[in-house]
Amino acid sequence: MRLYRSLIRFLRVVTHLYFIEVRSSGRDHVPREGPLILAANHPGSVLDAILLSTQVPRPIRYLARSGLFRLPLLATLFRSLGAIPVYRPHETADASERNRVTFARVHEHLELGGCIGVFPEGRNSPWAKVGQLRTGVARMALGAEARNDFALGLVIVPVGINHDRRDLLTSDALLRFGKPIRVADYRQIYQGDPEVAVQALTDEVQQVLRRQALHIADRRLERMVSDLETVFSDRLARLLDQGESLSSEEPEPTLAKRWVWKMLRWYHRSSVAAGRALEQRILSRQLISSVLSRTLEQDPKSLVALRIHLERYKDHLAQGRLKAALQQSFDHPVRERWVRLRMTVFAVVTAPVALFGLAHNVVPYLITKFLPRIFRDEAVRTFAFFGMGVLAFLSSYAAVGYWLWRSSELAWPWILAYIAVLPPTGFVALGYRRSILAYRDKILVRTFVFDQAQLVELLRSERESLFARFEALSERYRD
Known part of the structure; x- marks a missing residue:
C-alpha cells in the first residue's frame, strides 16, 4: 500500500507536467469506503489508469489484459498499482480457467471493501466515442452480490475520461464521475434470469458513461x-x-x-x-x-x-477574412482593440522567454513526440509517450545541470534555480506559437470595425439565426 501511494504521488506530479490541465467533476460520487467498481471509457490507453488513480483518493486495482504483463516495465508498473490480469482466448489456451481465478480474486477484493478499476470497452476507445461495452463488468458485479445474497452494498461509478485534443502531450484532461449505480437493485431481475440482468446492467452503465464522456x-x-x-x-x-x-x-x-x-x-x-x-x-x-x-x-x-x-x-x-477566434468581437469592438494591444505586448515581451524555453526543451520534446511511434501496439505506444517523456525531460535537465556544474562557477543553489525554470519556460514556448497565430488573426481584421459594418451586421444576424435554430432543436431533441 505504501508503494502504491508513493507511486501515485510521483505520477500526480508527472501528469501535472505532462498535461496542460487535469480536472475532475462529480468526484463526491465516489464512496470513500465500501466495495466499488470504477467503470471508465478508454481514450488514452495506459494513461487512463494513471489519470484515474491520481483523481481517486482510495487505492484502485485494475483489470488489464495479460499481454501487457509480458513487457517488464509495464508489468512492474501494473503490479505496483495492484493490477489483475485478464486473459483472452488468443493469448492463452486456458483463458477460461484463468479468468475464473481472476473473477474469484475480484470477488474477494470487493468483499473486503476494495475498489476495482475496469475499462469495459475491452479496447481503446475511438476518438470522441464510447464503444460498445462488454458484459464483464456486469457479470463480476452481479456475481459478487449473488455470492453475498445481494447484501454486499457494491456500487458501480461510471467515469468519463475526456481529452481536449488527440495529441495527449499537449492536451487537457477532464474526468467526470457519474452517480453510483447500486448493483443490488438488479436482484429480482438476476434471480429471474441472470443473462437478462447482466445485459440490463451493462446497458445502464453504457448509458451513464456516454453522458459523462464525449460520444459522437x-x-x-x-x-x-x-x-x-x-x-x-x-x-x-x-x-x-x-x-x-x-x-x-x-x-x-x-x-x-x-x-x-x-x-x-x-x-x-x-x-x-x-x-x-x-x-x-x-x-x-x-x-x-x-x-x-x-x-x-x-x-x-x-x-x-x-x-x-x-x-x-x-x-x-x-x-x-475573419477567423473563428474573433466571432465574439462583433458586439465588443473596443474590447477587441484592447485585446489586440495586449497581444502585441505579449508577443514582444514573451519572445525572449519563449526562445529560452525552446532552446532548452526542443530536444526532449521532439524525442517524446516522435520516438514512441516506432511501437506498433497502441497501448505500448501510449505508455511510451508518457514514459519516454519523463525520461527525456529529466535526462535533459540533469545534463544541463551537470554541464553548468562542470563548466561554470555557479553555486549549486543557482544551478538548481536555473533547472527549476526550464519546465515553465518550456510551457511558455509550447503556447507561444498558438498565441502568435491568434495575434496574426486579429491583425488580419484590424480594420473591420471601421469599414466592414455591413458584413459584420450580416454575420451577427446569421449567427443569431443559427443559434436560434439550434436552440429550437435542443428543446425538441435534447436527452
Whole structure:
C-alpha cells in the first residue's frame, strides 16, 4: 500500500507536467469506503489508469489484459498499482480457467471493501466515442452480490475520461464521475434470469458513461459538432446544466505537505476559470452531439437545413477574412482593440522567454513526440509517450545541470534555480506559437470595425439565426 501511494504521488506530479490541465467533476460520487467498481471509457490507453488513480483518493486495482504483463516495465508498473490480469482466448489456451481465478480474486477484493478499476470497452476507445461495452463488468458485479445474497452494498461509478485534443502531450484532461449505480437493485431481475440482468446492467452503465464522456455516435457529425462549438462558444452556457463542482488535480494537502504543493502550484499553467472553460467545452460538445444525433434519427431534414445554414455562415466568415477566434468581437469592438494591444505586448515581451524555453526543451520534446511511434501496439505506444517523456525531460535537465556544474562557477543553489525554470519556460514556448497565430488573426481584421459594418451586421444576424435554430432543436431533441 505504501508503494502504491508513493507511486501515485510521483505520477500526480508527472501528469501535472505532462498535461496542460487535469480536472475532475462529480468526484463526491465516489464512496470513500465500501466495495466499488470504477467503470471508465478508454481514450488514452495506459494513461487512463494513471489519470484515474491520481483523481481517486482510495487505492484502485485494475483489470488489464495479460499481454501487457509480458513487457517488464509495464508489468512492474501494473503490479505496483495492484493490477489483475485478464486473459483472452488468443493469448492463452486456458483463458477460461484463468479468468475464473481472476473473477474469484475480484470477488474477494470487493468483499473486503476494495475498489476495482475496469475499462469495459475491452479496447481503446475511438476518438470522441464510447464503444460498445462488454458484459464483464456486469457479470463480476452481479456475481459478487449473488455470492453475498445481494447484501454486499457494491456500487458501480461510471467515469468519463475526456481529452481536449488527440495529441495527449499537449492536451487537457477532464474526468467526470457519474452517480453510483447500486448493483443490488438488479436482484429480482438476476434471480429471474441472470443473462437478462447482466445485459440490463451493462446497458445502464453504457448509458451513464456516454453522458459523462464525449460520444459522437455518427462520424459524419464530428466536423459539424466542432464547428458549432467554435461558432457558439460561451453562448451554449445557458443551455447547460452545470450543477457539479469542478476540482483540480491536486488533493487538499496536509499542513506538513503544504509547502510542497505551493511549489507545484508555481508550475500551474491554468486557473480555476480556465478549468471551468475546459469543462464547458466538453459539455458543449456533448450537448451538440446529443442534439445532432437525435435530430439525425428523428428529423434529418432539419439537420440538413442546419448544416446548410452553418456552411453559409462559414462561407461569409471566410469572405471577410475573419477567423473563428474573433466571432465574439462583433458586439465588443473596443474590447477587441484592447485585446489586440495586449497581444502585441505579449508577443514582444514573451519572445525572449519563449526562445529560452525552446532552446532548452526542443530536444526532449521532439524525442517524446516522435520516438514512441516506432511501437506498433497502441497501448505500448501510449505508455511510451508518457514514459519516454519523463525520461527525456529529466535526462535533459540533469545534463544541463551537470554541464553548468562542470563548466561554470555557479553555486549549486543557482544551478538548481536555473533547472527549476526550464519546465515553465518550456510551457511558455509550447503556447507561444498558438498565441502568435491568434495575434496574426486579429491583425488580419484590424480594420473591420471601421469599414466592414455591413458584413459584420450580416454575420451577427446569421449567427443569431443559427443559434436560434439550434436552440429550437435542443428543446425538441435534447436527452
